[in-house]
Amino acid sequence: MRKVWMKTSGEIEAAVCQGMTRFAQECMGRGPKDVHTHLIGDLLVVRLQGVLTEAERHLVKTLQAEKGRDLLKQVRIQLMETARRSWKRWFRRLPASRC
DSSP, rough: OOOOOOOOHHHHHHHHHHHHHHHHHHHHHHOOOOEEEEETTTTTEEEEEEEOOHHHHHHHHHSOHHHHHHHHHHHHHHHHHHHHHHHHHHHSSSHHHHH
16 A cells, blocks of 8 residues: 655745745846745645845835835836746756655
8 A cells, every 4th residue: 555645834934935035036036025925725825025136126115105006017027028037947956746
């Protein structure tokens, strides 16, 4: 009889935190200061804190609230679209897991 090993929700959450941090470091040049992951049934919630660079925080503070936020969103959207091209390569490097 073959044993089937199931990961606990804590193990899955920890692996997601590590993967998100590594992804951010590789694609954005730096990782978040804090990552919280919650697995609720079949829903995975990931909250990243401290993801803005000093320059981005300064930009948001010095421009009008809406203008700074919109400019930052445009930059982040462009960065994520560029990063999506490398996602497939990045996810292929992750070890296969059995959840």
